[in-house]
Amino acid sequence: MTDRRFFDEMTLEGGDPRHPYSGYADWFSGEDPKALLKKSAEAEAFFRRIGITFNVYGQKDAQERLIPFDIVPRIIAANEWRQLEKGIEQRVRALNAFLADIYNKQEILKAGRLPEHIIAQNEAFLPQMIGMMPPGGVYTHIVGTDLVRTGENEFYVLEDNARTPSGVSYMLENRETMLHMFPELFTQMKVRPVSSYPAELRRSLSECAPPNFDGVKPRVAVLTPGIHNSAYFEHSFLADQMGAELVEAGDLKVVDGKVQMRTTKGYKPIDVVYRRVDDAYLDPLTFNPESMLGVPGIMDVYRAGNITIANAPGTGIADDKALYSYMPDIVEFYTGEKAILQNVPTWRCSEAESLSYVLDHLSELVVKEVHGSGGYGMLVGPAASKKELATFREKLMAKPANYVAQPTLALSTVPIMTKKGLAPRHVDLRPFVLVSPNRVHITAGGLTRVALKEGSLVVNSSQGGGTKDTWVLGD
Amino acid sequence: MLGRTAGGLFWMFRYLERSENTARLLETGLRIALTGGQVNESEWESIATTAGVRSAYLEKFDTFDQANVTNYLLRDLDNPSSVLSCIEAARSNARMVRTALSSEVWEAVNEAWMTLKEELKRPVSVKNLAQVIRSIRQHSSLVRGALHGTMLRNDIFDFCRLGTFTERADNTARILDVKYYVLLPSAAYVGSSMDNMQWETILRSVSAFRSFRWLNEGDATPKSIADFLILDKRMPRSLAFCYAKIVGNLSFLGEGDTLPCVTLAEQINARLTGRNIDEIFDEGLHEFLKCAIGDTGRLAAQIQEDFRFYG
Structure with missing residues (x-):
């Protein structure tokens, strides 16, 4: 049953479907749940055959795993999406302006809107990029903005993935799978397509050709660490779909x-x-x-204006979790407007007052490592045992500057298909954003990650999360 | 095309060909065992020798018995030429060059890997050996069919084919060399049942038993068998056939350049064209085959260098 402490995106309190889901709910009521479960199994076999897998580090037996796919779509209404789009575009423009500033004039520091230590003591800040203006002025070409929802009109940005966001291949393959399994649904409902993403990516990258490029069509390559990388499938998939070369450093x-x-x-x-x-x-x-890896001298070529590197080196400074808490100020500083999308309130444990609050309320909060990702090294207070809380408390006190804390958000739920029928699970959303010199392009859709375990708030695929197809409805 | 990609395609198809050849060798052994021939240890030994794993095998086992040889050739990961190792290597190369393959080819390789990994998980007994071999052969045919039916005829295709024919030429020469003595006119048991079984082994291990019988109306002489497997251009596993294909693929790839590998392939091919089997017997069959194996190895190395497979 739907838990009313959480906002459910499909079903209203009373049992009627929420407006974006009305068409789907109609269709669903006429389907046989057993047949749908069978389709789920077919989808899995399909993913295996195509080889849409990810590698898990340190698990020899299960080197290639599938990210579980759920067949119930996550549906977003046209007007909801318009609002998100505006907010994301504003945020991504601010991120690029921030990066240009921080590696050049550093006006935000001079204005006192951001403490210097946030930059100076940050490993993601690359001194080698100081004074460097990348081709077209774009630092972060591809962004994945992680959003969560807590109510009808409440969206929060959880993270700005500004270095190398992954998951876009799942957005594309999930849609292909749904088109294949439920063609009739797509004739009944106006779902905006996502399939132009690879072409848009190619266009966007080409528009950022290096200053000295004088040809007609820039040659684009995807640089991958190789077949053992966890996202290798995505690298080869994107190269293939863009018609670009897939290279390893050893080829260059x-x-x-x-x-x-x-x-x-x-x-x-x-x-x-x-x-x-x-x-x-x-x-x-x-x-x-x-390091034996990499392309010796590529940075000199970059500085000389003979190659574009996307995303630019050093963009990691913009998606750092310590910096995150300053994002509302950053958006305002560079755009002159209030941030459209909300930030999750964040306590920086480096500050004594915040630290003592966090220690007092540990069992209610989510505590994250400043430089961590993938859901590793994270504490979800309400779900943690006494022992876990105690261990984490020690880690936190030993190195407070390493952590930030946030309230445990009541993430919205969308149902998944289980043996017992539909059951609500918590979700997040990663839309994919492409930035070229004159344009910010956001694909109408994204990757919905879903925590498959009942009650779980952790959606990361490395921690038992799955994915859903994400539908943005047309007008 | 990237040099690394060319190398990946070449090796992917060498490994696929090798897995099929190994399966065929085992099938031959099984066939002889089932038809009540005198399969003794030396027959399994000769199968291990033909597969080129004799000394590595002896590091693990003392005797050549059916169970150990079968499992060593099928599923032992210590043996880089076992079917399982080959399928793993072929699929891993396919993953690396995935952007160069049609989705049909990729799916065929991936499915081969998924199925065979499952089938070769546990030791294979005589009872299910035939089924496993059939499965290997079927998957191999599926990949080949997907390649022919869906791939552009361009440099990608040429590198795939080069891998196939290089491996096949090497394989046919090795099979002949291990058994060359039974083909010599001086062999002691000419006409005996032992001898017939040896010939049959050779022909079966290159899937040529029926076609040979059909062409020769049952008249099997050592020379006619050698002629068939070395010089007959109708026979898709003969040295002459393989080299004609290699020269064809290489000349597309080397167009406009004079590459050492093209020159070398043409030289080798010239030695197989317009020849008479008697000349080869006069030269010495064993010497001829030794030379062919060496040539194929040198050619593979030259291809790798000329097309910059590695940095």
């Missing part, structure tokens, strides 16, 4: 002042590299002399 070399790839007929230059490797593995000459 700086020849005649350009980044070139080793082909069967010699070295050929590339103009734009969509890299899915971390900053530290880009260029051993610049970032990590110990």
Whole structure:
């Protein structure tokens, strides 16, 4: 049964469907639940056959796993989406303006709107990028803004993924799967398509061609760490869909002042590299002399205006969890407007007052590592045992600056298909944003992650989360 | 195309071909066992030798018995040429070059991997050996069919085919070399049942038993078998056939350049064209085959260098 402490996106209190779901609910009531369950199993077999898997580190037996897929779509109304779109665009523009500022004039620091230590003591800040203006002025070309919902009109930004957001291949493949399994639904309802994402990505990257590029069509390559990377499927998928080369660092070399790839007929230059490797593995000459990985000299080529690196090195400073708490100020500082999308209230444990509040209310809060990701190293107070709370308290006191805390949000629920019928589960949403010099493009949809375990608030795929197709309805 | 991609395609298809060849060798062994032939240890030993794993096998086992040889060739991951190792390697190469493959080819390889991994999880007994071999052969055919039916005829296709024929030429030469002595006119048991079984082994291990019988109307002489497997261009596993294909694929790939690998392939091919089997017997069959195996290895290395498979 739907738990009324949480906002359910499909069903109203009384049992009627919420407006975006009315068409779906009609259809669903005429379906046989057993047949739908069978379809779920078919979907899984389909994903395995296509090889839509992710690699889990440190689990030898289950090296390639599927992210479970649920067949009930997450549906967003046209007017809801318009509002989200506005908010996301504003936020992403502010992020890029912030990055340009922080690596150049640093006016936000001079204005006293952001304490210097947030930048100075941050590993994600790359001094090598100071004074660097990337092609077209774009720092973060591809952004995945994580949103959660708590009520009819309450959305919060949970995280700005500004370095290398992943998951877009699931958005695309989930839709393909749904089209394949339930074609009739798409004829009955106006669902906005997502399939143009790869073409938009290619266009967006091409518009950021390096200053010295004088050809007609820039050559784009996707740089992957290789087949053992957890997101390798996505890397090859995007390269394939964009018609771009999929390269590894070992394929690349700086020849005649350009980044070139080793082909069967010699070295050929590339103009734009969509890299899915971390900053530290880009260029051993610049970032990590110990590393054998990367393309020695690529940063020199970048500085000379002969290649575009997307996302730009050093963008991680913008999605840092310590910086996150300043985002409302950052949005206001650069856009002159109030932030449309809300931030989750955040206590910075580096501040003594906040720390003591957090320690007093540990069992109610979510505590996150400042530099962590993927749901690792996180404490969900209400779900933690006494022992877990005690252990975490010690970690927190030992290194308070390493943590931020937030209230436990009452995440909205969307039902999933279970053996006992529909059952509500908590969800979040990651829309995908593309930034080129003149344009911010947001695909109408995104990746809905769902915590499959009853009551769980952790949606990360590495922690037992699944995904849903996300439908944005047309007008 | 990236050099690494070319290398991935080449090896993907070498491994697929190898897994099929290994399965065929085992099928031959099984066939002889079932038809009541004298399968003794030396027959299983000769199968291990043909598969090129004799010395590695002996590091693990003392004797050549059916159960151990079968499992070593099918599913032992210590054996890089076992069917399971080959399928793993082929699929891992396919994942690496996935953007170069049609989705049909990728799905066929991925499905082969999923199915065979499951079927080879536990030791394979004589009871289910035939079924496993059939499954290997079927999956191999599916990949080949997808390749022919859905891939553009461009450099990607050429590298796939090069891998297939390089591996196949090597395989046929090895099978012949392990058994060359039974083909020599001086062999002691000419006409005996032992001898017939040896010939049959050779022909069956290259899937040529029926076609040979049909072409020769049952008249099997050592020379006619050698001629068939070395020089006959109608026979898709003969050295001449493989090399004609290799030269064809290479000349597309090397168009406009003079690549050492093209020159080398043409030289090897010339030695197989317009030849008479008598000349080869006069030269010495064993020497000829040794040379063919060496040539194929050198050619593979040259291809790898000319097309920049590695940095």
